Amino acid sequence: MKNLLHYSGGFLSFIIFILDLFAIYEVLISNRTKGGKLLWVVLIFFFPIFGLIFYYFFSERKEHYNYQEINYSNIP
Structure with a gap:
């Protein structure tokens, strides 16, 4: 049981690391400003868990992307 708990911390750290990489990407x-990008990257980098939580709840992610609408037309 002790070995299982020892490895679970490493696994959770790896998962947090992967989520941090996705958030930074x-x-x-x-489309944020350079200063805004730098602030979020620094926050996520120096505070991996809390940075992810803050980014998820407070970043207004949907307003900052280039979503391209796809218009489909009928084939005659």
Whole structure:
């Protein structure tokens, strides 16, 4: 049981690391200003768990992306 708990901390850290990488990538491809991008990346980098939580709840992610609407037309 002790070995299982020992490895679970490493696994959870790896999952948080992967989520941090996704969040940083999402920030870098967004339409935010350079200062806004830098602030979010620094927050996520230095505070991995709390940075992810803050980014998820307070970042207004949907307003900062280039969504392209796809218009489908009927084939005659």
